[in-house]
Amino acid sequence: MDQVVALYIVPTPIGNLGDISSRAIEILNQVNLIACEDTRHSGRLLSHLGIKTRTTAVHDHNEREKASWIVEQLNAGGSVALISDAGTPLISDPGYHLVNFVREAGFAVIPLPGACAAITALSASGLPSDRFSFEGFLPAKEKGRADKLKALREDTRTLIFYESPHRILPSLQSIQTHLGGARKMVMARELTKTFETFLSGSVTEVLQQVESDPNQQRGEMVLMTHGAEVVEQEALPAESIETLKILCSELPLKKAAALTAQIHGLKKNALYKHGLEIGL
Known part of the structure; x- marks a missing residue:
């Protein structure tokens, strides 16, 4: 060298x-x-x-x-x-x-x-790897975990966390509560070592496997969850967009979106977002 x-x-x-x-x-x-x-x-x-x-x-x-x-x-x-x-x-x-x-x-x-444990685990997880977010260790206290997970609930990327043996059960329980028990999850444990294991299934299923097997509560873990499902937004009716434009000529966008929602029976957030996108 x-x-x-x-x-x-x-x-x-x-x-x-x-x-x-x-x-x-x-x-x-x-x-x-x-x-x-x-x-x-x-x-x-x-x-x-x-x-x-x-x-x-x-x-x-x-x-x-x-x-x-x-x-x-x-x-x-x-x-x-x-x-x-x-x-x-x-x-x-x-x-x-x-x-x-x-x-x-x-x-x-x-x-x-x-x-790198995060990349090693992701490569073998079977979860989407084109977009992912590495989040490190979840906070040690329940409120901190809850706040963190609530902020990530709508993230559509694969989420990657590290976890330690003494916090694995509380963290999995928090993930179940705040991201949902049905979400797909993979837990990689003791990567590249003699007792390397991968557990996969729903969050609830992985939690049940870890709760029932004390061996799965030992070593270093990488937790990976599927991102939130992408919900396609329905197109707004043309007449509602026209109403929004007319109201915006006299009112702020937020108020115009609220009134348009009442008139047409739509969600005001969708109208407000559309107004921002088209520069109203």
Whole structure:
């Protein structure tokens, strides 16, 4: 590798140690410093790979202060690699502030492709993958989960969440309540590991499988739900559009839409939206 002074974003395996790339190993060997989410956790992987590069901890509680120190290392001519406990750094892991600070300091940030639990799970889920939204971990408290899920209820994209063992049942119950028990879901667990499993069905069916099998409540999970069904809006009658235009010449659109709805027995929101679309 031609040594370039830069911050390298290096994905690590999410389970199977054979999933790390030869390029990632080369960079981890050749940089001057490896910034780890947890040096003890990453130390086991680095030892397995025979990598003896110096490490430092960069996590949620010290990232902002460590960012300036890492820029000092770059200024001194040393390259740095950023790794998380598993998978691609910054994806529900620390690193955003560090990357932003390094870029603002004028240094290159060079990403490597590699393992990511969300993409790995989605690729095998059988759910639509042309449009999806990664939402990370749901809030720990029920109200926060409820607010988050209500905001996503009408989203037509496939939704992807991470979840941990001690919160899996409350999260599935919240999804059932706020997204609906009939919605299609896939839960991927322990990806690339010995006990990798995929559960699929409706939200209610997946919840029942997890409730009845304690083994499905262990390990790291990726939850994926089908997006909301797209409801085709019926075309508005021509006479209602004409009424709306006439009323809009004398009234604000919101009021005109409400009156037109009363006259023609239609939904005012549909009329209001149409008025916006045609510039009334």
